[in-house]
Amino acid sequence: MAEFLQGDQLNAALSTIFDKAEEDLIIISPFIKLHSRIKDILKSKKENDKLKITIVFGKNEGKISKSFSQEEFELLKDFPSIEIKYEPRLHAKYYANESSALLSSMNLYDYSQNHNIEFGILTKFNLLGELTGNMLGDTLDKEALQYFLKVADNSQTLFKRTPKYDEALMGLKKRYTGSTTEDNLTDLYRESSTETKSSKKNRPATMESFGYCIRTGVKIPFNPERPFCDKAYRSWAKYKDENYQEKYCHFSGEESNGETSFSRPILRKNWKKSQVIA
Known part of the structure; x- marks a missing residue:
């Protein structure tokens, strides 16, 4: 059953999606500047190697920090399993964990949460079911999730960390040993900063x-x-x-x-x- 939300209910639902995420967290937002509540929730999950985070952002007009600041990147880059992607045409906003999702007008932006008139449609489903082809939930859940998974797949990957495991207890248990990292985002921040300083110096x-x-x-x-x-x-x-x-x-x-x-x-x-x- 879909639920219409606004105001404090919307902010609470967004926080809950982050708080209840244990295996999957999908963040689709053109602009990302994390509210302190969201930052605190994420910090508490930094050691969870089972949590896979997928982020898609966009619309930066050639200056990446306008839509996804380096401060946010520094907070997120050490998560064991995370992908950060870029789609320049992105305008949609979607937030989901393994059991619920929020279609919203609201960017993941602290100012939007505190001041703007926004709305959201909250749905509940089984994300693990979708990933195994046996999803439970309304048609709206399925169509929205499939659409945004496709958006993520078609977006440019700028940063990715993939967890590695060793088998323990005769293969019955896996032990997290670290993550491999693919990073094109750090260089983009560095280049953007260098270009800005250079253009001012040479003007x-x-x-x-x-x-x-x-x-x-x-x-x-x-x-x-x-x-x-x-x-x-x-x-x-x-x-x-x-x-x-x-x-x-x-x-x-x-x-x-x-x-x-x-x-x-x-x-x-x-x-x-x-x-x-x-």
Whole structure:
């Protein structure tokens, strides 16, 4: 039976999915910045080599820390069994463990949990059944899980740890001995940091560094961290919705048709050009 949730019920259900995950945890969210409650739950599971974590994130406009910060990566990278994947087109949000799942409007983002108006549809099922071809649950459960497993399979793997085991008690028990690691994510953080420092160092002193307010279109200093004029910033600050759709590109001033926001102030096509003055 599916259950509609909002407000505190939604936040509680999300925390429960993380808390009850013992064998499987699937996280599908374009933006990931963990709430302190979620961090505490994850820290308590760091020694569980039976827990497999799959994460898919996206939408970073060429700067990976915008959607998945290095702080979150440092917390997660030592889990014995984890895959971190990237899908640039990702907009959907889905969270599941081996017994329940949450289809939601909400990113796994602390601000969203504390301030935004969000909703979620909670379902219960048997994830292990799906993995063995004998899943129990509603059609909605099956279709959603199969869809998001496919999304994960088709996403680019940036980081993966696979647990290794030795057999003990004549093969009746396995003993965790460590994990093998495939890591392309650390280099991406390093490259992103180096490019940012280099572009600032090499920027011509005479280069005009003007941008445009993403809400009004008026010319302002170029600063992707504050892409509003003062009046528009005061309006935005009432709710501080980082994903609220705005009207203009901060770099070019052209209409963005809702494709820009505080978290993504520059149109994707202009991202590389904007790095020259970032």
